[in-house]
Amino acid sequence: xxxxxxxxxxEPVIIEFTAGMDRQTDLVFAKWDIIGSMAxxxxxxxxxxxxxxxxxxxxxxxxxxxxLDEKGELVIEDGVEDIHSQIEKDxxxxxxxxxxxxxxxxxxxxxxxxxxxxxxxxxxxxxxxQVQMLFTKLQELSERHSEILLPGYTHMQxxxxxxxxxxxxxxxxxxxxxxxxxxxxxxxxxxNPLGTAAGYGTTLPIDRxxxxxxxxxxxxxxxxxxxxxxxxxxxxxxxxxxxxxxQTLSRFSMDICIYMSSEYKFVDFPDELVTGxxxxxQKRNPDVFELIRGRCNLIQTLSGQVAILAxxxxxxxxxxxxxxxxxxxxxxxxxxxxISVMLMMINNIRIRENITESATYNAIFSTEAANRLVKQGxxxxxxxxxxxxxxxxxxxxxxxxxDYTHExxxxxxxxxxxxxxxxxxxxxxxxxxxxxxxxxxxxxxDDVN
Numbered sequence: 001x002x003x004x005x006x007x008x009x010x011e012p013v014i015i016e017f018t019a020g021m022d023r024q025t026d027l028v029f030a031k032w033d034i035i036g037s038m039a040x041x042x043x044x045x046x047x048x049x050x051x052x053x054x055x056x057x058x059x060x061x062x063x064x065x066x067x068l069d070e071k072g073e074l075v076i077e078d079g080v081e082d083i084h085s086q087i088e089k090d091x092x093x094x095x096x097x098x099x100x101x102x103x104x105x106x107x108x109x110x111x112x113x114x115x116x117x118x119x120x121x122x123x124x125x126x127x128x129x130q131v132q133m134l135f136t137k138l139q140e141l142s143e144r145h146s147e148i149l150l151p152g153y154t155h156m157q158x159x160x161x162x163x164x165x166x167x168x169x170x171x172x173x174x175x176x177x178x179x180x181x182x183x184x185x186x187x188x189x190x191x192n193p194l195g196t197a198a199g200y201g202t203t204l205p206i207d208r209x210x211x212x213x214x215x216x217x218x219x220x221x222x223x224x225x226x227x228x229x230x231x232x233x234x235x236x237x238x239x240x241x242x243x244x245x246x247q248t249l250s251r252f253s254m255d256i257c258i259y260m261s262s263e264y265k266f267v268d269f270p271d272e273l274v275t276g277x278x279x280x281x282q283k284r285n286p287d288v289f290e291l292i293r294g295r296c297n298l299i300q301t302l303s304g305q306v307a308i309l310a311x312x313x314x315x316x317x318x319x320x321x322x323x324x325x326x327x328x329x330x331x332x333x334x335x336x337x338x339i340s341v342m343l344m345m346i347n348n349i350r351i352r353e354n355i356t357e358s359a360t361y362n363a364i365f366s367t368e369a370a371n372r373l374v375k376q377g378x379x380x381x382x383x384x385x386x387x388x389x390x391x392x393x394x395x396x397x398x399x400x401x402x403d404y405t406h407e408x409x410x411x412x413x414x415x416x417x418x419x420x421x422x423x424x425x426x427x428x429x430x431x432x433x434x435x436x437x438x439x440x441x442x443x444x445x446d447d448v449n
Contacts, residue, residue, distance in 0.1 A: 025325045026083035030074055031434045032118035033083050034066045036111065036194060037102060038441040039214040044104055047205050052446060054098040059445040061091050061099065066438055083115075084108050105204040106197055109317050113193040113227055116325070118215065120238055123332045124186045125431040128179060130339050131245065135175045135422055137346060139415050142169035146413060149356040149401075150266065151364050158364050161401045163410040164351055169418070171252045176422045178245045183428045185241040189234045192217040196227035199316050214441060216432060231321045232310025235328055239302040242331050246296035249338050253289035253296070260286045268350045288345055292338045302331050363391050365398035372402055 026033070038059055045055035065087060068074045076086045091099030146165030151158040192215060195201075195208035201224040212220045221227055259266035268284070277283035305327055309320055356364070366387050373383035390396035404411030 025329060026076060027069075027074070028325075028329050029115045029119035030069045030083050030087075031066060032122070033087060033111065033115045034062050034069065035434060035437045035441065036114045036118060036215065037087065038062050038438070039211045040106060040194060041102065042214060042441065042444045043207050043210045044101070046210060047105075047207055049104055049204060049206075050098070050101050054095075054101065055444070056446045057095055057098055058091065058102065059442060061094050062087075063438060063442060065090060066434075070435075082108070084111050105202050105206045106194065107199075109198045110193050110196045110227060113196070113231065114215070116328075117189050117191070117193065117217075117234065120189050120234065120328065121186065122431075122434070124182055124189065124238070124241075125429045127245075127332065127336060127339075128182055128426060128429040129431060130336055131175055131179060131182070132422070132426060134339055134343055135172050135179075137343060138168050138172035138175070139419060141346065141349070142166075142172060142413060142415055145351050146410075148351060148353055149410075151356065151361050158361055160367050161356065161364050161410065165413050166410050167255070169413050169415055171248065172415075172422075173418050174248045174252075175245075176418060176425060178241070178248055179422065179425045181241040181244040183425060185234075185237040186428055187218065188237040190218045191221040191230075192219070193221045193227040193230065196221065196224040199228035200224055216430070216437070225315060228316050231317070232306060232313065232324065235310070235324045236303060236306045238328060239306045239331065242335055243300045243303055245335055246299035246338075249335075249342060250293045250296035250300070253293040253342075256289045257286045257293070260284070260289075266352050266355060268352070269345060270348055270350075273345060273348055288341060292342060295334050295338055299331050299334055302327060362396065362398045365401060366391050366396060368402045369396070369399070375402075 041050065041055055041058045041062070044050045045052060050058070065074060074086075076083060077089075080086045080089060088099065088102055091102055093099070142165045145168065146163060148164045150162045150164050150167055152160045152162030152166075192208065192212035194211045194215070195206050208220050221230065256267060258264060260268060273288070275283075275285045275287045277285070306324060309323055309327075313320060355361070369390075370380065370383040370387045373386065374380050378386070387396065401410075406412060407414050407417075
């Protein structure tokens with residue numbers, strides 16, 4: 001079944017090629033196609049385009065399809081092009097003429113647009129909650145290990161005194177900025193394109209603000225022609241947010257790979273969480289973090305892929321856009337899997353204490369020594385030269401680091417302030433389930449039994 005058939009038998013090779021992965025990827029957002037259709041039916045009845053009885057029957061039919069999808073039993077049959085065609089076919093078989101009215105006032109263009117936006121909103125909200133779990137764990141580790149000193153590095157050379165508290169806390173605050181990117185992607189995404197049809201509106205008296213409210217959108221995407229142009233833009237915003245999170249995960253993983261090495265031995269993990277070698281008995285490999293690093297590095301290429309696919313397209317729908325779906329779907333899955341396994345790993349991280357007691361790290365205390373001279377009135381450049389000469393002739397003796405009191409230092413991590421910042425930035429995320437939307441929309445049926 002093709003919604004665009006006009007009596008000609010399409011060439012099967014062409015159908016298979018143009019359908020691409022749609023029959024697989026469309027099942028990912030099938031529930032949202034059903035929910036968008038429910039809101040559309042309610043609006044059609046309000047606009048006088050279907051009767052109250054037809055609306056009720058259509059809502060019940062759509063809810064049945066939703067339940068089928070929840071059980072994993074909704075399929076796109078052979079010969080059916082996509083999820084939109086399958087749902088219309090199923091409804092027409094059950095309801096007859098009433099089922100055929102489901103497509104009134106809309107095109108597959110605005111239908112897939114609303115499906116993608118509803119799907120991405122759910123994925124963004126779910127991902128935000130997962131990022132929050134990682135943020136909370138990193139802050140917990142920061143507080144727990146706040147007094148355990150660690151060499152801080154610049155240019156991959158030991159540089160100044162740091163701490164595990166400062167290190168863990170830095171990645172937590174990094175996630176607080178990633179959440180800003182994710183919230184921005186949500187804001188761009190959470191606008192309703194339903195009713196823009198093929199990108200040029202419709203002569204039917206539809207109520208687009210009504211479907212915006214029913215589906216929980218922040219705004220209506222007003223200009224019909226922009227609806228088509230927005231394909232690629234919402235994916236780019238989302239790809240950028242995913243890339244930002246991926247960069248954080250990748251760089252944190254790189255630190256752990258280094259800190260696990262035999263030269264550092266700053267951190268370790270239980271035997272069951274590391275891998276070994278088939279030939280070298282001593283090996284304790286950080287495979288998990290290497291794979292997080294590699295997978296997240298690939299996710300950071302997503303923005304470029306979206307730009308290449310959509311960057312030079314003419315306004316209006318172009319079939320190239322079909323290829324964006326799998327890219328975005330896969331990226332969400334990859335990021336969520338990486339966060340999940342990272343949480344498991346750092347829940348079991350082992351921190352080495354007394355690292356900076358090794359003479360290897362004596363020189364990282366030299367800046368504190370220079371600062372103590374400054375407190376005695378010595379100009380900093382003179383203090384710098386004095387301590388530098390002591391380090392050079394090996395007469396420098398480390399002492400305990402001077403008090404760090406300013407915001408964001410090892411003595412004043414500001415974790416509470418960062419937690420409040422993160423909490424404030426989490427406010428745009430709602431995480432309303434698909435089932436909650438179905439329940440709300442079924443209130444518009446005359447008989448909800």
